[in-house]
Amino acid sequence: MKLYTYFRSSAAYRVRIALNLKGLAYDAVPVHLLRGGGEQRQQTYRAVNPSGLVPALTDGGVTLTQSLAIIEYLEEAHPSMPLLPQDAAGRARVRALALTVAADTHPLTNLRVLQHLTGAMGLTEEVKLDWYRHWLGEGMAMLEAHLQHGGTGRFCHGDTPTIADCCLVPQVFNAQRFHVDLAPYPTIARIHAACAEIPAFQAAHPSAQPDAE
């Protein structure tokens, strides 16, 4: 398998965690999101993923895009070390937690949106940072609220990592990078700390990637 990745991309980071948790080897193909106006927007990469976004994963002749769709595929193809619980209600809860990050938080704060605010819209760096912290805060508050639930254990759902944790950890990395105080989100902070002890999470960290700067 080949993973098109960027060390700091939160969506790529999710897939790296899933691959590592399942013990699946892959070749990393770095796509630099800033160099030359963004390699992800260039024709070479668009032939892999027409959206011009990382990550993408190729497995044999199949090309997969969208981090959560990729992880669901890995879950189906490699069911050992499951990242979804056995019961339907539990699976729905894990998917909802994952989407709280992947649909309700991250898309508002990713690179193309930040570039649009200061680029086409001509807003200041200050306004951009306010935007970032506002939506990151909203998203973290939603996730923290959903974690006040009997299903939460050492991790987002129960005592083994799931797709929800694959999403939580990169989002916390972003929050820390932008100096967002985690004190209002104690459950998120506790789960993040539990994940940080696991080698699969450590090896997926941006700083451990071959393209890290």
Place this chain on the structure above:
Amino acid sequence: MKLYTYFRSSAAYRVRIALNLKGLAYDAVPVHLLRGGGEQRQQTYRAVNPSGLVPALTDGGVTLTQSLAIIEYLEEAHPSMPLLPQDAAGRARVRALALTVAADTHPLTNLRVLQHLTGAMGLTEEVKLDWYRHWLGEGMAMLEAHLQHGGTGRFCHGDTPTIADCCLVPQVFNAQRFHVDLAPYPTIARIHAACAEIPAFQAAHPSAQPDAE
């Protein structure tokens, strides 16, 4: 089952289509997104969904949130009239198409974001509309590009509707509401027309809801 819904919410519209395609009866509980500062933000509804977003679905004692997680749950609990293909690669493609709408397009153009632009950020109605059309256009272009693929048939994937079509149709409804020209997206327009012929899609349309205005 009880569906917390708002006639014009694109995420609720997705779930209504899925319920109808599967022939599942449900009670609609309207949550008015504009009245009184938004009923979805009030304590009564937050007890159902701490995110303060529609939709939510209750099934027996289980409360489900996030449209895609709800549809996956319905797919597992009621596998007849499948909304995902049989093969793993096909399922990954359908999920990626759905996420192109649900993660890469809709979160940037939903009500809370538009309200933030003209509210807290104090931007003009004109700037808000530019924002809307920019991100809607980016999202539609991505989806159109992904549909240039051998897997596309009468619908987004093959010749029966899938979760991807449950996402495409509400997104086109939004585009039409904001007078976005669909000419640059002929495949999307063609699939939308095919879906519009199906009673399950017709019955899920905002104008057909009990809370329609």
